[in-house]
Amino acid sequence: MTIAPRHLSPRATGQQVYEDLHGRIVRGELRPGASLTEARIGEAYGLSRTPVREVFWRLNEEGFLRVIPQVGTFVAPISVPAVRDAQFVRETLECRAVADAAGLATPADVLALQRLIQDQRSSIADGDFANFFALDEQMHRHLMLIAGHPFVWQVITSAKAQLDRVRFLSLEQGTWPAMILEQHATIVDCIARHDAAGAVAIMTAHLRTAFAAIERIAAEHPDFFEGSEPSGIAAIFRKRA
Amino acid sequence: MTIAPRHLSPRATGQQVYEDLHGRIVRGELRPGASLTEARIGEAYGLSRTPVREVFWRLNEEGFLRVIPQVGTFVAPISVPAVRDAQFVRETLECRAVADAAGLATPADVLALQRLIQDQRSSIADGDFANFFALDEQMHRHLMLIAGHPFVWQVITSAKAQLDRVRFLSLEQGTWPAMILEQHATIVDCIARHDAAGAVAIMTAHLRTAFAAIERIAAEHPDFFEGSEPSGIAAIFRKRA
DNA sequence: TCTTGCATTCTTGTATACCAGGATACTAGT
């Protein structure tokens, strides 16, 4: 692999490793139970163990890895209760925020939101889904900004990570963008006419679209979820008993 | 200083350093702008830089430290907007949770809560405030459990850390416990008769007691807060410009 | 006296060497 010409800036290299591993876990390329060792990953990226170690530790705290001292580091399974609670966090915070935003939004804010909607429409028309998802994120963050709580976004981000892992398993992203755009536009309309209740209703539905199918997804991909996996770290814990 | 006989369990030593530094920052013993170096702290605790480094990184991510590469590590000032948003997070999540709990609580749950209230009353009577605050935390966590969202508590915990830092500056903890206990009891009463709206109202007031005085506290302790500190890391950034 | 340049020193970032403990595979004994 070997990235990092280095010299860019300290800790930038580790950041890149983090983003790469994080993405591979969320996208399911690294399956739960997969074993990662500091030495191997470090070798793959042309780094020593030290910076890789910090990345592992960060992913461990976020619930993506399980570091077992003297044994190994493994990709963590998805915990359904944890995902459920992440949904609770995101839905609760974003819904109250959008209600506040509906009350606080200035004409300039509404204009900015409408511009974001336009950009999203263009992205879909161009088939540039990566950009669309970036704009999606940007819009939700902007709503939090209008509500006057910019720092809350990082809480949402950590919750979202768990949800994205499930969302990716549903694979149905092909047809979703249009619906998401529709919901975004409706939310902005509600905000424009200061309809807090309407905005909350749409936001709730919006945030639940990806979450709704979790039971079905868990049934279809049992090896990704916690509880009686056939292989992976479950085997380790089983042998411990 | 020198703790850690080691051999207890891996990473336990670092955990102790974390808790100690965290406590000293929250309690204000380490003032914003104070300089910490990995080597000095490591020496003080009888550890090498490696485990201390991970502690620094963690405190940095939580907003308690500012690590500036090749320069040093400093205790971060309190950011009023960050505290405000932490309050938003805690209040929003706990209020919805307590409403859910009011609907979901079984007689056994109510009994457990009432027992917690009794324990809190005993602690105050004994003057054991440390135990009281532990029971306070336990009660809030238990409410989240009744609401069916155990994992949300760790989100609250990180938000609470920022709030505790402000709360400590208010110093008025001597007369508070009685009031807090009163509020706790009222919340449990609301839950017992499934009065969600009432529980939310009391919980909101309860959570805002510590937060209410933030403006005054910021005015009384300007050196603890972000924005035009007379000394500390502000001086560094000033020189950069 | 003030400014400018340099060298020293201190910081974190990174790499590497060593330690302790658990998992595994092999071997000896039954």
Added chain:
DNA sequence: ACTAGTATCCTGGTATACAAGAATGCAAGA
């Protein structure tokens, strides 16, 4: 054939050595 014991390997945990950059102090010149 199977079980128990043991030796080895592999893991993360820790300590330490080295590198790169920034701040500071001093000295030399104007």
